[in-house]
Amino acid sequence: MRSNSSTEPPADFASRVHRALRAWHSQNTSDVLGDLLLARQIEGEKKGATLRLINNEVLLNGLNRLKQDDEEIADLLQRRFLNQETALQVAYRRNLSEDVVFQRQRAAIDLLAGVIWEQELELRQARLRQMETRLESPTYTRLFGVTEKLAELRTQLESNTEPWLVAMEGLGGIGKTSLADALARQLALGIHFSEIGWISARRRMFHLSGEIETLDDCSDLTLAKLVEELIAQFNLAGLSHQSDAEKLLGVKDFLKSHPCLVVIDNLETVANYRALVLQLTKLVNPSKFLFTTRYSLRDVSGVYIVTLRELPRADAVALIRHEAETRGLDDLAVSPETELEAIYRVTGGNPLAIKLMVGQIHSLSIPVVLSRFSAGKSKPVEELLDFLYQAAWQTLDENCRRVLRAMLLVPEEGGRLEQLAAAAELNEDDTVACLHRLVVLSLITVNGSLHERRYSLHPLTQAFVTRQ
16 A cells, blocks of 8 residues: 555545554454554564554554543543443443444544544654755756656555666756655655665766866765665664674665665766676665666666656746746746747757756847857856766767767668668677667667667757767
């Protein structure tokens, strides 16, 4: 059962609380409160506790708080369900009719359900606050075009079976980190994972001013460093003074005995990221790892791939209007869709590029911004292109660079293998090897069918390659 992340309780919550009360003494308790973080917390604190004891503990904690506000109401519920007094006995004790006792009982159950839900929200908010200490400050106020991808990721991560490793891959600036951040915040309010860790391998950060910031702690992420991070985040203080081998064993035991999610952001910056992924395969089940990466892991066995592509036109236009509204660019926010589509075409639906362009429209006209952005003439655009592509470009041999340059000549729908080989003046084998490398680095887009693949460049990639 998926946890309800709303501030409002589920419509049937009061009836579920009633069923749990009626089952207070029953050995055949149903899992009516199992979707609460309250229940998961009790389960973790009281190892081996039965479902009935967990439900009863949730009810008792709720009754104790209810008693602080209305002792008489709490006493009514305790007598009816915990003490197993009949409605007639309670009526006689309180000098009431049996019908009035049932009426007050229904109202009392509603009040108890409200109290328990209030306790649930308090625990969820505490868990979210804890999660936020592990996350970077979000760079978004709203996400566009990610509903299906978010659902796909949750389905894979919340399953109790494979895949244990999930990778979200795609072009830089496409929104992988933002989506992973939103996903972690959602999952922190659910019951599936006991702990959620966030490990950033990021070394540089692009600011919309055009500045590229080199982060203070930009050392390479190793397995030992990852283990240290998880010890701190999961409060495994007992491992702090152990040897590296003992720390790894202790974290492994924790991940093997608790269903945890560990997010590794910007995996591509790790020097030998494939080796690290293979090491992590020994730490999974029931725990899972989610990677965000510009470089594909399609050639690593056991990794489920979710590819993030540029925003469709409608979502890109919606993002442009949203960014314009939040920045006080009212004229841009209400501009005709045809004018906003020009921004979409130049940026290729890349969210980071859209935000950068909207920011430039504060001081420059749309035609000037479009022209300079397309040509890569302004410093912020040059910095953006270098931030997105320079590291991958430096890893390419001359053949792969020739294939990229040849792709500047292909039609909009993309070029076929034989066309690219001819344009790059390479044989087919060398061209195939280059295409594979370029796909792994998220430098080219693959379209077409199983029987005919076509290869093309994102508009931002075109701008970068042209500058080279």
